[in-house]
Amino acid sequence: MLENYLLEQLVAFADAGTLSKAAQALHITQPALSKSMHRIESLFGIPLFHRTHSHIELNANGKIAVQYARRALKANHEIIPETLAFYRRQHTIRIAGCSTIAIHHLIQICQDYYPTMTLTTSLISYPAAPALLQNDDYDLVIATRATNDPQLISKPFLDERLMLSVPAGTPLAKHKKVSFRDLAGMNILAHAGSGVWINICRQQIPKVNLLVQENMQSLDQLVKASALPVFSSSLTTVDKQMADRVTIPIRDGAAQISYYLLCTRTNYRNFKDIFAGI
Amino acid sequence: MLENYLLEQLVAFADAGTLSKAAQALHITQPALSKSMHRIESLFGIPLFHRTHSHIELNANGKIAVQYARRALKANHEIIPETLAFYRRQHTIRIAGCSTIAIHHLIQICQDYYPTMTLTTSLISYPAAPALLQNDDYDLVIATRATNDPQLISKPFLDERLMLSVPAGTPLAKHKKVSFRDLAGMNILAHAGSGVWINICRQQIPKVNLLVQENMQSLDQLVKASALPVFSSSLTTVDKQMADRVTIPIRDGAAQISYYLLCTRTNYRNFKDIFAGI
DNA sequence: TCGGATTACGTGCACCGTAATGATC
DNA sequence: GATCATTACGGTGCACGTAATCCGA
Numbered sequence: 001m002l003e004n005y006l007l008e009q010l011v012a013f014a015d016a017g018t019l020s021k022a023a024q025a026l027h028i029t030q031p032a033l034s035k036s037m038h039r040i041e042s043l044f045g046i047p048l049f050h051r052t053h054s055h056i057e058l059n060a061n062g063k064i065a066v067q068y069a070r071r072a073l074k075a076n077h078e079i080i081p082e083t084l085a086f087y088r089r090q091h092t093i094r095i096a097g098c099s100t101i102a103i104h105h106l107i108q109i110c111q112d113y114y115p116t117m118t119l120t121t122s123l124i125s126y127p128a129a130p131a132l133l134q135n136d137d138y139d140l141v142i143a144t145r146a147t148n149d150p151q152l153i154s155k156p157f158l159d160e161r162l163m164l165s166v167p168a169g170t171p172l173a174k175h176k177k178v179s180f181r182d183l184a185g186m187n188i189l190a191h192a193g194s195g196v197w198i199n200i201c202r203q204q205i206p207k208v209n210l211l212v213q214e215n216m217q218s219l220d221q222l223v224k225a226s227a228l229p230v231f232s233s234s235l236t237t238v239d240k241q242m243a244d245r246v247t248i249p250i251r252d253g254a255a256q257i258s259y260y261l262l263c264t265r266t267n268y269r270n271f272k273d274i275f276a277g278i
Numbered sequence: 279m280l281e282n283y284l285l286e287q288l289v290a291f292a293d294a295g296t297l298s299k300a301a302q303a304l305h306i307t308q309p310a311l312s313k314s315m316h317r318i319e320s321l322f323g324i325p326l327f328h329r330t331h332s333h334i335e336l337n338a339n340g341k342i343a344v345q346y347a348r349r350a351l352k353a354n355h356e357i358i359p360e361t362l363a364f365y366r367r368q369h370t371i372r373i374a375g376c377s378t379i380a381i382h383h384l385i386q387i388c389q390d391y392y393p394t395m396t397l398t399t400s401l402i403s404y405p406a407a408p409a410l411l412q413n414d415d416y417d418l419v420i421a422t423r424a425t426n427d428p429q430l431i432s433k434p435f436l437d438e439r440l441m442l443s444v445p446a447g448t449p450l451a452k453h454k455k456v457s458f459r460d461l462a463g464m465n466i467l468a469h470a471g472s473g474v475w476i477n478i479c480r481q482q483i484p485k486v487n488l489l490v491q492e493n494m495q496s497l498d499q500l501v502k503a504s505a506l507p508v509f510s511s512s513l514t515t516v517d518k519q520m521a522d523r524v525t526i527p528i529r530d531g532a533a534q535i536s537y538y539l540l541c542t543r544t545n546y547r548n549f550k551d552i553f554a555g556i
Numbered sequence: 557t558c559g560g561a562t563t564a565c566g567t568g569c570a571c572c573g574t575a576a577t578g579a580t581c
Numbered sequence: 582g583a584t585c586a587t588t589a590c591g592g593t594g595c596a597c598g599t600a601a602t603c604c605g606a
Contacts, residue, residue: 001283002357004280004282005279019560029597030562031562034560034561035597039596046365054560054603054606056561064360071357075353076279076285076354080321080322083343083346084322090338296584297586298585308585308587309572310572330586331585332578332581332586333585
């Protein structure tokens with residue numbers, strides 16, 4: 001059995017070209033390295049070096065040996081990282097969804113059921129959802145449609161209705177409901193995390209100008225500082241519903257979305273509890 | 279860096295199932311192995327075993343680790359054998375030919391030019407010759423035809439004429455030459471090492487009965503003990519030409535063969551000297 | 557004379573073995 | 582009581598460092 005320290009020293013010598021440079025790189029002394037090279041050679045039983053009195057270099061055999069030594073070291077170096085990757089994978093639930101609110105709900109549920117698991121989340125656009133599961137990019141995906149893919153499981157997860165929050169004094173505030181058409185040409189605040197809603201609004205509201213904010217703080221500031229209407233939803237938590245504002249449901253059918261929870265059939269057994277609970 | 283002894287111990291434990299059995303297999307003590315398993319676990323930083331007070335077994339992480347450990351050990355165990363194989367390959371000339379005599383001549387030449395090289399020889403049938411070179415099964419091949427394969431080099435090597443050795447007193451001994459037809463229906467001794475000649479004789483001599491001998495000693499005994507004719511050739515060394523026998527050339531064109539020496543174009547540079555010398 | 561390789565010799569550490577303890581069937 | 586795993590402690594082999602030598606540019 002060739003010990004790893006010998007392989008590393010051989011490779012270091014191959015990379016450095018001289019014993020002294022290699023010894024320097026390895027943080028050992030020249031004599032130690034010299035002896036190691038002799039040890040290696042005696043273990044192989046054939047010459048690996050071409051030596052003169054003050055020079056040593058790899059011969060053809062030595063170069064071949066270095067090739068295989070590199071492979072062996074590589075295989076060795078992979079053991080721990082690959083095992084750790086497996087471990088982490090076993091302790092991580094990878095969640096993707098098209099709505100931050102829906103993702104947030106799912107996170108709460110996962111934390112309840114699997115308090116020791118690490119959760120990772122990604123906000124994605126809808127069309128790729130089934131592929132993301134089949135590629136094993138994610139474990140749980142929240143989509144806006146069920147799937148008929150036999151490899152996947154899907155179940156209704158949440159319903160969300162889009163709403164509009166407007167200052168109490170404005171004309172719109174008097175309506176019990178509004179429709180998309182009523183909002184034509186308006187400037188309306190929205191949060192990027194709303195995901196699919198952004199596209200739906202752009203499609204449904206003529207000439208709308210959506211003021212999409214990437215982060216929630218900016219949005220809150222703008223809501224407070226302006227009289228602009230802002231999109232809200234039936235899933236928005238109560239604390240988001242500001243004073244001095246009224247929240248009006250949007251009556252259109254397109255303002256209602258059903259989210260579905262999807263996972264692969266093979267992964268389903270890990271998430272049976274979640275699927276049973278929703 | 280995971281030392282190989284740890285990997286071997288881990289794998290041995292995976293194979294044996296208990297520390298005591300594994301320790302026995304490894305010829306170390308149980309406490310030593312127990313400590314090694316703890317060492318490994320601490321190097322990984324995650325649990326690899328499921329332990330009760332008097333039992334220890336691999337968990338999912340441990341099983342993955344064992345997989346990668348096996349790979350790493352395999353890669354390590356390949357280093358020396360693969361390098362030795364390369365070394366031997368570099369110091370071996372692999373010869374194949376369709377005639378023991380021609381091979382013998384080539385061996386003499388190789389020994390002169392490359393006295394330190396190991397020579398291996400195989401007696402082969404003709405048709406496969408070019409393929410044997412292209413498959414890298416052999417370095418030098420003696421065939422009965424040149425080749426027009428652009429990947430190969432061929433050069434005339436030796437000419438051989440088939441002869442017949444008969445006891446001095448017999449009727450055939452009076453002829454200066456004989457033809458295959460004269461030998462119709464006869465019992466004639468031959469040596470298996472004659473290779474292609476066997477087939478030629480069977481094709482050319484009507485109803486011939488060839489008494490083919492595998493080894494040279496048997497043939498010599500039969501030649502001495504009988505008055506049977508025996509095939510000889512222009513390449514046969516003089517000591518084979520027995521007293522009390524005369525050797526008669528066979529006049530047919532088919533009784534003359536030209537041998538060609540072949541090698542691959544890539545290998546040619548190693549054998550330039552030989553090709554130049556013939 | 558300097559840089560690079562080898563030889564000689566002393567040392568520290570890490571792995572192993574022996575002995576003892578704990579725990580389960 | 583037998584088997585299996587773990588803890589404690591002492592010993593030893595071996596790879597490394599220091600020092601010295603040899604050789605070539």
